[in-house]
Amino acid sequence: MSRQKLNIGLFGFGVVGQGLYDVLEKSPALDSRVSKICVKRRINRSLPDDMFCYDPDEILEDESINTIVEVIDNAEDACFIVKKALQKGKNVVSANKKMLAEHLSEMVALAKEKNVSLLYEASACGSIPVIRNLEEYYDNDLLLSVTGILNGSSNYILSKIFDNHESYSVALKEAQELGFAESNPSFDVDGFDSLYKLIILTLHSFGVIVSPGEVLNYGISNITEFDINYAREKGYKIKLVAQVERLRDKKIALFVLPRFVTRDKYIYSVEDEFNGVVIKGVAYDKQFMFGKGAGGHPTGSAVLSDITALGHHYRYEYKKASYFGGFKYFKEAAIELYLRYSNPQVLRNFEFKSVSEEYHGPKYHYKIGFIRLDKLIAIKDKLRDLDIFLAATGKALNY
Template structure:
């Protein structure tokens, strides 16, 4: 713990400020923020001399031995993280999109330059899920990881189901509190959860999956009809990511809204909290719960990585190195609730079977079995159609 960490911090938004605050509450850690790189000059609570405006000011500073990357733009984050690793600097990042899209290269860079990249804050905020998957569940007994991975969407759904607020009002409240961005697409359409799920899949099963090939669909199309349907059936709707080990060394993964009943762990995960259920062959189900959005919860996860680096910790990627890699399989089927208005939209969904059907004056719905591959073919069009989809959970593990 006597190792002095001199930090170059990129970004001073909600999470950057949160990290600065939690660092002040951790005096035992031998850490100094040497410089903070931001885009624009403006009035801030910290001394002006602490800030810089060119990434090179941090990257070329030989005194800085740890780069903490907390900017929102994945395309801007990638060259910063890559160059830092190439220069022999350890890196902590919270950028799930950047990591998920460049996973294999970032792992190789760590090996090539004998450095460590830690990113606990990139998945599930304050929950130490990556470290647990890497260290505690470091064997081949794991069967599935399922959970609420996006605090912003969960906050919105809580306001809808527990406080009877309309979607737009709940979204605005999430934005005002800093849980959702001005453009909420990343959160409410399941992209944030998708990138987190890709990261969790690598640490759960040793398999790197291209995010573009994974089904994700969010809650932006939810209507009062869907909400009333769920309530009448005794469900809540949650945005859920799942990766599951199948037979014959195969994996299934997707992010979809889900109809969740009272006997499931995630039913009572509310507001900006995340909840992750880990299921194993020998230990059945274990549940992790914590805040998944906000500056201080995410900042605490960044702090955890900084503390780990003070002890020279690095991910070993044990599942990739010591166990048989599992292949991502798109051929499985799931049961979904599909609410639609136009028959032309319904015709695009090739159900294998129908278990429930309703036709009404404004909306119709069908519940039935459909292949993940069929849904993947529609992936880029789903959120632009006048529909809503939710997994029923009846044919799944959770």
């Protein structure tokens, strides 16, 4: 099959957009060019004014443009652009994990209906080609789990806490000053970014689309020195970990939680703004992928990879959704958690199936035991407002 020429309409001209434009201009072998760039407002740029437009329809209605690349932050705007582009029969490359996670069913169906390609490698783990590998290399029925550090901002903060003995507040401020975390860091530190990425990876791991609101995500914003010292005394690091795991009877469970990680685990040594993904299977045991998960250049490299793949008519086949008889999302599995609290009244919110360890101190107390995921999902919006900290122990799910 011959390579197709891509006439690109680019949405967004920040760090990623500008970097992508430069690479495409310097790589004529890609047989792709940016014809028009849509931005929200006029600012000083090195390119001529006629390269830019301010109305999305100027690109979306242009029949000569066959490919849309969007690298904008706003999920609602991205949804409008991607949906209309697909409806117009244009190929799309997107990096917006929130938009994709919340509209996967609709966007995948629309791409199939219009017989076009929707690629989004950059939405999951930056420079790590995890989606393509799950699609092409791990496209069999032997996959057991995908576990990883999917958010560079929270991992940077935790690295400074455990490696440099910084407090959470100091590490967060440093991450914000370096541009790794926003002024409102909740999207990263409360596990939403990791959640949206996990939703996308779950589709390519097991062929199941799960609503983000139906999955437990809890982050690191409530961590205290007590929790940090507990982990250190046990020889652990705390990492914010996302996981999708295959259970028996074609069931899967998924969640995003801080986790106590021992030195023998691959993700123990994933530091700073890096991401790490462990793929576990029946025949190949564990395989580890590591790289920068965010930033202009890593994200841009993933976008460029998708554009190159489009030139060769590549598209996701979603084979696991079609061939394996259908996995089901199972929320009733129990996970072993460390629960640190101050006021014993807070325990009314938690229904432990069993308790293996308890501690009562002058200020803080903790319990370690199994709690069903569905019970936690039911109160997940409340968890961040409680004076508690939750962390998975890493023990196998009970179901």
